[in-house]
Amino acid sequence: MKSKISIFIFSFLVLFVCCSEKENQSLNIKALPISAKIINEDLAGPNVLGDSDNFVWGASVIKGDDQKYHMFYSFWESGKDQPIFSDGWLLLSKIAYAVSEYPDRDFQFQKVILKGRIYEGDSTAWDAVSVHNPHIKKFSNKYYLYYTGSKDPGKQPPGSQGESLNKRNRIQQSQQIGVIEFANFND
Numbered sequence: 786m787k788s789k790i791s792i793f794i795f796s797f798l799v800l801f802v803c804c805s806e807k808e809n810q811s812l813n814i815k816a817l818p819i820s821a822k823i824i825n826e827d828l829a830g831p832n833v834l835g836d837s838d839n840f841v842w843g844a845s846v847i848k849g850d851d852q853k854y855h856m857f858y859s860f861w862e863s864g865k866d867q868p869i870f871s872d873g874w875l876l877l878s879k880i881a882y883a884v885s886e887y888p889d890r891d892f893q894f895q896k897v898i899l900k901g902r903i904y905e906g907d908s909t910a911w912d913a914v915s916v917h918n919p920h921i922k923k924f925s926n927k928y929y930l931y932y933t934g935s936k937d938p939g940k941q942p943p944g945s946q947g948e949s950l951n952k953r954n955r956i957q958q959s960q961q962i963g964v965i966e967f968a969n970f971n972d
Contacts, residue, residue, distance in 0.1 A: 834883055834892040839863055840870060842878075843918045846888060847928070855970055856883040856892050857919035857930060872953055878917040880932060884970075899932065899965070911936055911961050930965045 834841060834856065844858040861867075861877040868876055879900040883892040899919075902910040912934025920931045935956045941947035947955065 831890075833885075833890055834858065834894075836860060836894070840873060842874060845920045847921045847923060848888070849970055851970070854885045854888045854892070855921070856885070857881070857898070857921050858883065859917045859919065861915075874917060875915060875935065875953060875956055878915040880916050880919045880930075882970075901934070901936075903936075909936070910934075911959075912963060913937070914956050926968065928967050928969075930967070932963055932965075933960050934963050935960045 834844065839860040840863045842859040844856050846854050846856045849855050858881055859874065859878045860881050861873045861879065863870075863873070867873055879897050882895045882898045884895055885892040899916045901912060901914045901916060902908075903913045907913055912932075913936040915935050917933045917935075922929050922931070936959050937952055937956050938959050939955070941950060941955070947958075950958070
């Protein structure tokens with residue numbers, strides 16, 4: 786009986802210690818002043834990467850073995866002859882690459898690294914129409930660039946759940962996630 790009580794007390798103490806709340810750790814955020822001004826209808830000021838001809842979205846940055854900061858980001862054309870923002874990302878998005886000596890400024894565009902395979906003539910690939918939301922990670926000695934891609938599966942058969950979907954919604958519902966593996970940023 787004594788051993789059962791000891792086991793019970795020990796178990797209770799272990800449970801109590803494991804389940805007790807950890808000390809409340811607070812996150813301190815300090816707002817910094819910005820230097821921005823309105824020019825015409827646009828807000829202008831400092832940024833990490835800017836492109837006046839395109840919408841930019843969803844950057845992912847990693848420090849490379851070369852000690853430089855490598856950014857991958859989504860972009861698509863903007864302007865009055867282009868689809869509105871909420872359609873443009875889905876219909877036109879591509880992934881670009883930029884580099885900086887710093888993690889928080891001076892990123893310089895290098896090149897477009899990925900675009901929908903429809904630009905190469907393949908409208909049936911899972912990422913034919915657009916590529917978007919890049920995310921870069923390094924595991925062991927390899928880099929992995931994850932991204933979403935989409936295609937237009939075409940009009941759906943009469944009587945199907947998708948028969949009334951417009952092109953934008955068909956494309957959005959076809960999104961999948963892919964990955965590109967590479968050893969260095971020269972690949």
